[in-house]
Amino acid sequence: MYLHYIRKIINEVLDQLKWFEKANVRSNTVIPYPRANRLTALLDQLIMAVENEHPNEAELLQMCSSKLITHKYPNGVWFNAYILGEIIGLVNVLDGLYEEAPKIFISHSSADKEIVKAFKEKVLMLGCGFEKDDIFCTLDADAINIGDDFRNSIIDNMRYCDYIFLMISENYRKSEICHNEVGAAWALQNTKRVIPLKFPNIGFSQDDLGVLNVVKQAGSLNNKQQITKIYEELCEVYGIQPHLSKFVQYADDFIEIVNKQKSAAAKGTIAKKDHDQILDSLSDFDKKRLLEWVKSGESSGSCTTTADGTYYELGTVVYPINTGREKSEFADFIERLKKINFVKFTGSDDFSYYYELKKAAYDYVDKIDK
Numbered sequence: 593m594y595l596h597y598i599r600k601i602i603n604e605v606l607d608q609l610k611w612f613e614k615a616n617v618r619s620n621t622v623i624p625y626p627r628a629n630r631l632t633a634l635l636d637q638l639i640m641a642v643e644n645e646h647p648n649e650a651e652l653l654q655m656c657s658s659k660l661i662t663h664k665y666p667n668g669v670w671f672n673a674y675i676l677g678e679i680i681g682l683v684n685v686l687d688g689l690y691e692e693a694p695k696i697f698i699s700h701s702s703a704d705k706e707i708v709k710a711f712k713e714k715v716l717m718l719g720c721g722f723e724k725d726d727i728f729c730t731l732d733a734d735a736i737n738i739g740d741d742f743r744n745s746i747i748d749n750m751r752y753c754d755y756i757f758l759m760i761s762e763n764y765r766k767s768e769i770c771h772n773e774v775g776a777a778w779a780l781q782n783t784k785r786v787i788p789l790k791f792p793n794i795g796f797s798q799d800d801l802g803v804l805n806v807v808k809q810a811g812s813l814n815n816k817q818q819i820t821k822i823y824e825e826l827c828e829v830y831g832i833q834p835h836l837s838k839f840v841q842y843a844d845d846f847i848e849i850v851n852k853q854k855s856a857a858a859k860g861t862i863a864k865k866d867h868d869q870i871l872d873s874l875s876d877f878d879k880k881r882l883l884e885w886v887k888s889g890e891s892s893g894s895c896t897t898t899a900d901g902t903y904y905e906l907g908t909v910v911y912p913i914n915t916g917r918e919k920s921e922f923a924d925f926i927e928r929l930k931k932i933n934f935v936k937f938t939g940s941d942d943f944s945y946y947y948e949l950k951k952a953a954y955d956y957v958d959k960i961d962k
Contacts (some may be wrong), residue, residue: 594753595690595753596754596829596830597636597641598641598642599690601634601641602638604634605631605634605683606687609629612631612671612676612680615675616801616871617671619662619673620670620825621671621673622665622667622668622670624667624668625667625668628661628668628669630830632657632660635653636657638683639653639654639657642690646686646689649686651681652678652682653683656675656682657679659675660676660679691795694725694727694728694729694752694753695722695726695753695754695755696716696754696755696756696757697724697727697750697753697755697757698711698727698728698757698759699750699757699758699770699773699777700729700730700759700764700770701759701761701765701766701767701770702730703761703762703792704759704761704763705888706849706853707761707813707849708729708757708759709848710845710849711759711813711846712727714842714845714849715822715843718842719838719839719843719846720825720826720827720839721832721844727808728750728753750773750780750784751780754829755784755787756777756784756785756786756787757786757787757788757789758786758787758788758789758810759789759813760789760794761793762791762794763792766938766939766940768940769941775901786811787811787822789812791813792812792813813847814847814850814851816840816844819843819846820836820839820840823836823839823843856932870950871932873928877921877925878928878929879960881922882926882934882956882957883957885906885907885909885911885949886953886954886957887895887907888906888908889908891948891949892907892938892949893906893907893926893935894946895923895947896944896945897944898943901914903921904922907949917950930947932952934949934950934953934956935948935949935950936948936950
C-alpha cells in the first residue's frame with residue numbers, strides 16, 4: 593500500500609475527528625447520518641490500509657469501530673463517547689507511525705550526477721510539479737544529515753517512499769551500493785512501484801542488465817513515449833492536473849541532455865591508434881607498478897581511503913600514499929590501465945574501489961619481461 597494513500601486517509605480521518613472534538617460529543621449527542629457514515633467509512637479504509645504493517649492497531653481500531661454506534665434514530669445516531677476517545681488515540685498513534693516522507697526515491701550512481709540531476713529537475717520537479725522535499729536523492733547536499741549513518745537514511749527513505757526509480761548505467765552496474773539498493777527495492781516491490789530506467793549505452797539483454805533484469809523490464813531514459821507514460825501515471829496517482837504540452841517541453845530538454853551525455857561517452861572510446869599511443873607512453877613508474885602487480889600472483893587490486901589515510905593494494909603489494917603527488921601518480925596509472933583494457937573496475941563500497949587485472953596486462957608483461 594502506497595504511503596501517500598495511507599497518509600491521505602489518516603489526514604481525512606483526523607479532519608473528521610476534529611469536528612467531533614470541537615462539537616464536544618457526548619453519549620446522547622445526535623450525530624447526523626452523513627457525518628457518522630463518513631467517519632465509519634474512513635475508519636474501514638484505514639483499517640484495511642494498515643492491517644498488514646500494523647495488525648495490532650488495526651484490530652483495536654476494528655473493535656472500537658464496531659462498538660462506536662450505540663443507538664440509531666431517524667435523524668442520526670448516538671456515539672459511545674468513551675469509544676470515540678479510544679479511536680482518537682489510536683488514529684493519533686498511526687499518525688505518528690506514518691510520518692510525511694519523500695514520495696520518490698532515486699537510486700543512482702554518483703558518477704551519473706548530470707543525467708540524474710536533469711531527471712529530477714526537468715522531469716519530476718518542472719515537468720510533474722513535485723517539490724524538492726518530495727524526492728529523495730543523495731545528490732542533494734541536505735539529503736542526509738551530518739552525523740547520520742547514510743545506510744540507515746537510505747533504507748528509511750526507501751521504506752517510506754511510494755516510487756523507486758533505478759537509474760541503470762554502466763556505473764550503476766559496477767557499484768556494490770547500487771546493487772544493494774536493487775535488492776532492497778525488489779524486497780519492497782509489493783508496497784512500492786519500482787521502475788528501472790536504463791541509460792542509452794545499456795541494452796535489454798540479461799548480459800546487459802544482469803540481476804536488474806530478474807523481475808522487471810527496464811525503460812529507456814531517452815524514450816519520449818516511455819517518459820511521458822511515467823508522467824501520466826504520476827499525475828493519476830498523485831492527483832496532479834496534467835499539462836501534457838508543458839511536460840513534453842521539459843521531457844525534450846531532458847532527453848537532449850541524455851543524448852549529449854551519450855555522444856560524449858562515445859567520443860571517449862579509445863581507438864586503436866589512441867590505445868597504442870597510451871601503451872607507448874607508459875612511464876617507468878607505470879611499468880614497474882604493473883610488473884609488481886602481475887608478479888605478485890594476485891589479479892585483484894584496490895584503492896582504500898580511511899581516517900588513517902589512503903593506500904593502494906595491487907595484488908599482494910601495498911603502497912601507502914603519503915603525498916598528493918603519489919595519489920595523483922597512482923590514480924593516473926589506474927586510469928591509463930583502464931583505457932587500454934589492462935584493468936577493469938569491479939565495484940566499490942564505503943571505503944574502497946576495486947579493480948581486476950585482465951589478460952592483456954599479463955600478455956604485455958610477458959613481452960616486456962623477456
